[in-house]
Amino acid sequence: MSKIAIIGSGISGLMAGIGLLEQGHHVTIYSNLSAEDWLTKVPPTGTACRFAASIDLEEEFGLNFWKDSTPINGVHLTFCPKPGRQLIDLMGRLDRPALAIDVRLQSYTWTLEFEKRGGMTVVAQVDIPMLETIAADNDLTLVAAGKADIGKLFAIDETRSVYDKPQRKLAMFVVKNVAMDRSRDGILMNHAIKFNFFGSEGEQFSVPYWHRDGYQCFNSIFEAKPGRAFDTFDDCKTGEDVLDQAKALFKQYIPWDYPWLKDAELADPKGWLKGSVHPCYKDPVGTLPSGAKVMAVGDTANAMDPIAGQGANNGYRQIRVLLEAVKDNVEGDYSADWMRSTFDTYYEQIGKSTNAFNNILLDEISPAGIRMLCAQYGSTGAIDDTSVQQKIANDFVNNFDNPNLLTDCFLDEGIAKAYINRLTGGKAASTDVKAKMSIALGQLRQVFGRPRTDHPLANPRLG
Numbered sequence: 001m002s003k004i005a006i007i008g009s010g011i012s013g014l015m016a017g018i019g020l021l022e023q024g025h026h027v028t029i030y031s032n033l034s035a036e037d038w039l040t041k042v043p044p045t046g047t048a049c050r051f052a053a054s055i056d057l058e059e060e061f062g063l064n065f066w067k068d069s070t071p072i073n074g075v076h077l078t079f080c081p082k083p084g085r086q087l088i089d090l091m092g093r094l095d096r097p098a099l100a101i102d103v104r105l106q107s108y109t110w111t112l113e114f115e116k117r118g119g120m121t122v123v124a125q126v127d128i129p130m131l132e133t134i135a136a137d138n139d140l141t142l143v144a145a146g147k148a149d150i151g152k153l154f155a156i157d158e159t160r161s162v163y164d165k166p167q168r169k170l171a172m173f174v175v176k177n178v179a180m181d182r183s184r185d186g187i188l189m190n191h192a193i194k195f196n197f198f199g200s201e202g203e204q205f206s207v208p209y210w211h212r213d214g215y216q217c218f219n220s221i222f223e224a225k226p227g228r229a230f231d232t233f234d235d236c237k238t239g240e241d242v243l244d245q246a247k248a249l250f251k252q253y254i255p256w257d258y259p260w261l262k263d264a265e266l267a268d269p270k271g272w273l274k275g276s277v278h279p280c281y282k283d284p285v286g287t288l289p290s291g292a293k294v295m296a297v298g299d300t301a302n303a304m305d306p307i308a309g310q311g312a313n314n315g316y317r318q319i320r321v322l323l324e325a326v327k328d329n330v331e332g333d334y335s336a337d338w339m340r341s342t343f344d345t346y347y348e349q350i351g352k353s354t355n356a357f358n359n360i361l362l363d364e365i366s367p368a369g370i371r372m373l374c375a376q377y378g379s380t381g382a383i384d385d386t387s388v389q390q391k392i393a394n395d396f397v398n399n400f401d402n403p404n405l406l407t408d409c410f411l412d413e414g415i416a417k418a419y420i421n422r423l424t425g426g427k428a429a430s431t432d433v434k435a436k437m438s439i440a441l442g443q444l445r446q447v448f449g450r451p452r453t454d455h456p457l458a459n460p461r462l463g
């Protein structure tokens with residue numbers, strides 16, 4: 001059995017640590033946060049909504065302690081090319097529920113669980129000299145330090161990375177005193193993620209969330225395009241400032257959801273954050289001054305903007321591959337080649353399409369994307385909706401769980417057409433025309449100040 005060290009007790013470090021313990025290895029996690037610190041000292045790292053394949057991994061290791069907390073059953077997306085006009089709604093049902101558990105509670109619980117199962121923990125701020133000592137003392141050292149400075153040890157992989165800087169400015173806030181069930185007009189989408197997508201300004205989404213203190217609430221985020229209308233959080237110093245700013249933006253730009261947020265309160269004083277993420281791939285191999293090699297995992301290896309809720313899910317995808325590779329490595333020879341080929345397997349299996357899917361949402365919507373949105377037009381999210389439109393909307397939201405499912409359709413109009421033809425019996429073209437006519441009618445009604453009749457969940461409800 002190998003001696004393995006992990007830096008970081010976030011989702012990636014703990015999941016890898018517990019998985020490796022289960023294989024019988026001797027594992028030590030070094031983290032600057034103790035279990036108790038996670039509960040008392042820090043904000044949640046992110047929303048970290050996990051889709052079904054990730055929950056499966058938690059189940060495999062007996063780590064899903066929050067099964068019935070806040071199962072998320074779908075995504076309601078409202079697409080507005082510009083503020084003031086809702087163009088298209090999409091209401092997709094997830095085949096299997098997702099969960100968003102406050103990572104503070106999760107890391108606290110999992111740290112104790114890791115120790116209970118025989119893992120060692122050391123509370124320390126690891127720097128390069130300490131990393132040298134750790135690497136010398138272990139067969140394999142994994143750096144799962146998120147986006148912290150120590151990650152600079154790993155060079156950006158310019159051949160795989162698309163952006164040279166962050167694409168959004170983020171403001172996250174955790175709120176209580178909001179309705180958990182956002183279904184309307186008989187459409188059963190209680191516990192859905194709400195996604196308001198503004199082509200010109202950025203995005204706003206709200207995710208049903210299980211709070212650190214053990215109750216249901218929402219975790220909400222603004223993804224502001226720099227210099228655009230949502231980019232107003234720079235001067236916020238507290239969570240209350242962020243929430244006040246968010247309410248003002250909802251009132252002006254997202255009036256259909258303002259009544260939902262208007263009486264919201266910050267769930268706890270640390271339940272918020274601001275920042276940005278440079279989406280990039282790293283070389284997974286870091287070389288220490290001595291020449292020793294360490295391996296990046298999770299956000300340290302592949303950081304993503306949270307727009308598609310993929311970061312934590314992607315950490316799990318890396319760890320699945322890592323656990324298999326460690327199991328197969330009976331010699332315990334963790335060379336740089338082994339580290340790179342392990343990461344390459346993840347990249348080819350699912351990392352590539354996950355990052356591509358995330359980038360589709362960050363970039364301007366493509367003609368293929370417009371075709372897909374039109375093709376699902378009319379989806380209601382209702383359990384008994386067996387229409388083709390509903391199937392397409394469902395496939396779209398299930399792509400969050402498995403980005404290999406539909407990502408290509410958003411990248412290539414030919415693939416999108418072929419997919420729609422397959423479902424409609426060759427009617428991709430007429431489906432497109434019909435949807436565009438209904439959408440145009442919905443737009444006209446908005447111009448004349450009349451409520452939309454084109455989608456059951458679309459009518460603005462001003463508070």
Ligand SMILES: Cc1cc2nc3c(=O)[nH]c(=O)nc-3n(C[C@H](O)[C@H](O)[C@H](O)COP(=O)(O)OP(=O)(O)OC[C@H]3O[C@@H](n4cnc5c(N)ncnc54)[C@H](O)[C@@H]3O)c2cc1C
Nearest residue numbers: 008010011012032046048049126146298299309311312313
């Ligand atoms: C606003 C927002 C929303 C998000 N929403 C989603 C979502 O819905 N779904 C999703 O899948 N992902 C989401 N993400 C991404 C997700 O939160 C991250 O991908 C995930 O938390 C990364 O986990 P990690 O363990 O790799 O890193 P982290 O959670 O950052 O953990 C790193 C750990 O390393 C420790 N550490 C750092 N440096 C050192 C050091 N030098 N010495 C010792 N310890 C150190 C830290 O204290 C921490 O314990 C979101 C991110 C943001 C910002």
